[in-house]
Amino acid sequence: MGELVRTGISLEEGLLARFDEVIAAKGYQNRSEAVRDLIRDHLVNEEVEANKEVFGTLTIMYDHHQAGLSEKLIAAQHRAGSRVLATTHVHLDHHNCLEVLIMHGSSESVRDLANGILTLRGVKHGKLVVTSVAAGHE
Ligand code: NI
Numbered sequence: 001m002g003e004l005v006r007t008g009i010s011l012e013e014g015l016l017a018r019f020d021e022v023i024a025a026k027g028y029q030n031r032s033e034a035v036r037d038l039i040r041d042h043l044v045n046e047e048v049e050a051n052k053e054v055f056g057t058l059t060i061m062y063d064h065h066q067a068g069l070s071e072k073l074i075a076a077q078h079r080a081g082s083r084v085l086a087t088t089h090v091h092l093d094h095h096n097c098l099e100v101l102i103m104h105g106s107s108e109s110v111r112d113l114a115n116g117i118l119t120l121r122g123v124k125h126g127k128l129v130v131t132s133v134a135a136g137h138e
Contacts, residue, residue: 002138040135047132048107056103056110056130058117063095066122073117077101080113096124 023034047054064070077084083105090098101117103110107130114128 043134044130044132047134048130051106051108052132052134053105054107054110054130054132056114056128058101058103058114058126058128060099060101060117060123060126061092062097062099062120062123064097065095069120069122072120073099076113076117076120083109083113 020031023031028034062069077087080103083103084101085104086102088100092098103113110130111128117123118126
């Protein structure tokens with residue numbers, strides 16, 4: 001962890017008041033930690049836009065009775081090879097399965113893989129979350 005540096009910024013009173021309300025509601029203990037998180041999020045977004053190396057978790061919920069879907073999901077993951085690091089599967093009820101895929105690669109390749117899965121018929125809901133070690137450099 002690098003040395004802490006103090007900095008100051010100027011902004012409108014109302015904007016700061018609204019920010020303080022939002023971060024307090026989220027449970028932040030102080031403004032500095034909230035600002036650090038915003039900066040880290042910005043750095044991750046920059047990595048994503050520059051097609052840098054990222055890690056992604058794709059959470060999907062699907063009906064395993066949908067014809068051919070389980071086979072398509074497995075085929076998509078095999079085609080992706082080492083881009084899929086791990087998967088976890090939970091049987092939610094008689095029809096529905098929850099699956100989490102942990103992926104690694106260029107941001108475009110991770111996004112394309114996620115979109116290929118999210119758009120399969122029978123995948124009812126899902127979301128990709130991307131992070132990067134850029135957020136961890138201190
Ligand atoms: Ni299942």
